[in-house]
Amino acid sequence: MEDELFPRACARIAPGAVHVPGWLDAEQQRALLTACRDWARPPAGLRTVRTPGGGTMTARQVCLGWHWYPYAYARTVTDGDGSPVKPFPAWLDELGRRAVTEALGPEAVGGLSYDIALINFYDADARMGMHRDADEKSDAPVVSLSLGDTCVFRFGNTESRTKPYRDVELRSGDLFVFGGESRLAYHGVPKVYPGTGPAELGLTGRLNVTLRVSGFEGAVLGAPR
16 A cells, blocks of 8 residues: 555565565556466466365466466366466566565576466455465475455465464565475465455456476476375
């Protein structure tokens, strides 16, 4: 909120985990939203993710670069329309590297190159259970960008889905980066606050754009758990 008496400050949530409020300005948010809307169109568009146990995730998802499905990666939408996954654009790699540099310092970037994007759409009732981003072969930091409605982002520990954890309010334009000791920390979204996104953005709901480095070669990686 622009009229806050005390602007939100950058915060270290855990070792290697940093929240940077308002990292994307209004113009950058609009540009990223436009891209997300294009990526969400079929083929290989926004889909409902089904888990091996027969359940469904309440947040819908589209992938770039590599297609994630529980719990592996492929080059095609194996659990959807079978189309080739949409390409990962070079400008997203540049954005991810800049995010890591500003959040964790240039030493955290190294020679990494981002090649996966998972874009999750949350409506008013969507949630994300506590989980780890553990299906990649790289330990490069994860970059998370928020658009639209505010959410509670629960950032936990590397051992279990239970406490200790810390709840962080993520608003439109916020950046969250986690790597190093926190790369495999459990995290989730227990709540979204409907109608809290900036009206001028024109988005109903919340979008989360998560960038990762795969460390992959070949066609299919990972295996069911």
